[in-house]
Amino acid sequence: MLTGYNNSLNIAMQTTGEINPLFQLKVLVLSDLGLNSIPKFLFYQQQLRAIDLSHNKLKGKLPVWLLANNSQLRFLNLRNNSFTGQFLSPSYTMRNIVWLDLSINQLHGKLPDDFGDKLLSLEYLNLSGNSFKKDLPSSLGKLRNLVKLDLAFNRFSGEVPKELLVGCTMLELLRLSYNRFSGQIFTSEFNLSYLSRLELNNNRFVGRLSNVKLEIVSILDVSNNDLSGPIPSWISNVSWILAMGNNYFNGQIPCEELLSLYFVDLSQNLLSGPLPSCFDFSKITQIHLEGNNFSGLLQNFLPNSSSTLSVLNLRDNSLSGGIPLQISTVVNLRQLLLGKNQLSGLIPKTLCLLKKINIMDLSSNSFSGTVPSCFHNLTFGEVVQNYGEAVTQDGFFMTNEFTDRGYLYGVLLKKNLNLHIDTEVSGQAMINIVTKNRAGSYEGKSINLMSALDLSCPIPVTFSKLGQIESMDLSYNNLSGEIPPELANLNFLEVFNVSYNNLSGEIPTTKAQFLTFDNSSYEGNPFLCGLPIYLKMTTPENGIPLATLTISFHKTDSFNQKNPSFTPSSTPHSKPKEPPLLLYRQHQT
Incomplete structure (x- = not known):
């Protein structure tokens, strides 16, 4: 046996002369030693049972000869x-090897068609982090003893062969993430009933989850695919991470003793109905339901208290009512994202009790009154990592049970060693933040480096109900966000001025009225895009004065968005300003 870890061993890379080494090793562990080339004495070893050359700087062609030279090899970690x-298959069937890890290299091409025929005894296969491409060989279905299969982060394409879904009945971990797989995988032939960890995210799978049933699942990640249909009731069997975002799931979330989860992401789907009342808030750390059509009151969803919840993302839904006071009892909340809903009423002062908050988004709602003055006391400080965040960042550890059953180091060295599989774990939801008028996406540890308070879009959509309004002047304020496209429905609007604010996004140009406003209506907003058409305005000889709406917002102003005043504000502007333009035209009131 020869071992070395963390640069603690210096070995002679060349044998002297043409003399073959007299020793025959059974176990060779040279992990993380900065090796640039394979030691020459390995060419003369023929009795090795375990080889670990992982985490080095070895390059060149894959040394398949290690398999050919050592017929008793059980463990190979490169x-x-x-x-x-x-990858070229060995010339004969390797009936002893149970563990093969070639992950995080620069291997490419198609797996040989006889892959499964030559490595029949594999229990663990990890080819992730390479550039393998094209379809998987159907011979993988002959790996009857396979327990863990990781093919993530490659360029595999086509459909997953049905032979794998039918034949590899012992699979507990199947990881196909970040490839180009397509077609259906959840068919009537799906026979992987022992799966406890299934990761299919970032592919092009279609079909329905209701076609299969998984009994005991700790991690299910099917996010970023084209799956559809209702969410099946067996989802309640998922016990740790549930990630189904960015698909086409519809209907309501089933509530059958759901959900003893630590992380749930159902964002960007077609889900509707009330928010589920069956989350176990004594465990759950992150909830992502953004981009659906959930409705109802927020107070019917939030718990009376929670010491675990750190992320609550309900953006872009149809929630109504106010922010309930019990939000202050979610003491470890870090991100509260409620933007783009139909929430109303006052912004409660109890939000100031969220001492660990670092991102709060209340934008694009219908809140009234003033922003609580206690907001200036929110520190948006750094986070102390809790269990929920460890879930999204730590690796996956293999148990001693699998080590022993695989007859790896445990049997060969008469002792137990934990083998660390540091593949990336599911459960990292991306959060979009608008800061400095720019939208950015963040996930994982980077989200804890961000601090944001978003109260933007104070131009209320309800202005679009002012059907008879003919002049609207919102210039020289501190308005941010987009110009609501619904304002294009104001058919009588002849004057529109939002100059010298901090507005961003595209100028509405879908209707004739907004096509008549010139550049002066928008100047002083460097982040607006789209160009208005300049038209010279003329005054009819016979006309009557038009109704004029002038609204001035300042940091200290309070304003009821549902009942805007139709009288000019007497509050002085921050910059000199011309009086509202008075137009004349024929109009019957």
Whole structure:
């Protein structure tokens, strides 16, 4: 046996002369030693049972000869090196090898058609983090003993062969994330009933989850696909991470003793109905339901208290009512995202009791009154990592049970060793933040480096109900967000001025009225895009004065968005300003 970790061993890379080494090793562990080339004495080893050359700087063609030279080899770990080329099957069937890890290298090409025929005894196969491409060989279905299969972060395409879904009945972990797989995987032939961790995210799978049933699942990640249909009731069997965002799931979330989860992401789907009342808030750390059509009152969803919830993302839904006072009892809340709903009423002062908050988004709602003055006391400080965040960042650890069953180091060395599989874990939801008039997406640890308070879009959409309004002047304020496109429905609007604010986004140009406003209506907003058409305005000889709406917002102003005043404000502007333009035209009131 020869071992070395963390640069603690210096070995002679060349044998002297043509003399073959007299020793025959059974176990060789040279992990994380900065090796640039494979030691020459390995060419003369023929009795090795375990080889670990992971986390080095080895390069060149993949040394398949290690398999050919050592017929009794059971364990081969070449993870995290720089090997190139294609994987070539050994010339004969390797009936002893149970563990093969070639992940995080630069291997490419198609897996050989006889892959499964030559490696029949595999229990663990990790090819993730390479550039393998094209479809998977159907011979993978012959790996009857396979327990863990990781093919993530490659360029595999086509449909997953049905032979794998039918034949590999012992699979507990199946990870196909970040490939180009397509077609249906959840068919009537799906026979992987022992799966506890299924990660299919970032592919092009279609079909319905209701076609299968998984009994005991700790991690289910099918996000960023084209799956559709209702969410099946067996989802209540998921116990740790549930990620189904960015699909086409519809209907309501089933509430059958759901959900003893630590992380749930159902964002960007077609879900509707009330928010589910069955989350276990004594465990859950992150809830992402953004971009659906959930309705109802927020107070019927929030718990009376929670010491675990750190992220609540309900943006872009149809929630109504006010922010309930019990929000202050969610003491470890870090991100509260309620923007783009139909929430109303006062912004409660109890939000100031969220001492650990670092991102709060209340934008694009119908709140009234003033912003609580206590907001200036919110520190938006750094987070102390809790269990929920560890879930999204830590690796996945293999148990001693699998080590022993695989007859790896445990049997060969007569002792137990934990083998760390540091593949990326599911459960990292992306959060969009608008800061400095720019939208950005953040996930993982980087989200804790951000601090944001978003109360933007104070131009209320309800202005679009002012059907007879003919002049609207909102210039020289501190307005931010987009110009609501619904304002294009104001058919009588002849004067519109939002100059010298902090507005962003595209200028509405879908209706004739907004096509008549010139550049002076929008100047002083450097983040607006789209160009108005300049038209010279003329005054009819015979006309009557038009109704004029002038509204001035300042940091200290309070304003009821549902009942805007039709009288000019007497509050002085921050910059000199011309009086509202008075137009004349024929109009019967």
